[in-house]
Amino acid sequence: MKTPRNIQLIGTEVAIAWDDGSESYFQGEKLRAASPSAETRGEKDILGNQYGGDGPREFPGVTVVGWARVGDYALRFDFSDGHNSGIYSYEYLLELAGR
Template sequence: MKPPKNIQLIGNEIAILWDDESETYIQSPVLRAASPSAETAGERDILGVLHGGEHGKDYSQVRVLSWQFVGNYAIRFKFSDGHATGLYSFDLIKSLGD
């Protein structure tokens, strides 16, 4: 998947324009809760047991502060709660807007 053509912060929502002219809109708290980082999502051990994560945490007041592209495959968002370790693949971002 190609990188977005444009990303804008509109209020509490990220608006993304893709190369195919489709658009994705995601509320900041939804984006934060969906972070693929081990800190947020947890990690599975070799037996498949989930360890850690922030399941059930309230992100309703969290806002996106900034973002940066990581290679040609992901975006790293910085949030108002200090979180900045999740690498959101373009495919993940697109699916969150569906």
């Protein structure tokens, strides 16, 4: 699995240099909209009933203000609107980048 070698905030983008030499760039607004958190995506109970996930789908002007590594498999971003509960696996980030 690819892992981030370097992560930088460049303007309104998050730049990730992967250990294979490739790079990915993400706009904060798009990362926020793609948050895999229960707040954004909702969650299902054991019977398949959906709860939550009915909030806004666009986040104009939202930027990434920080991040933290989660184990050896994911990143958690801190957004300017206070959201920080989504855990973005490296695999998910690569999907978002179209790789």
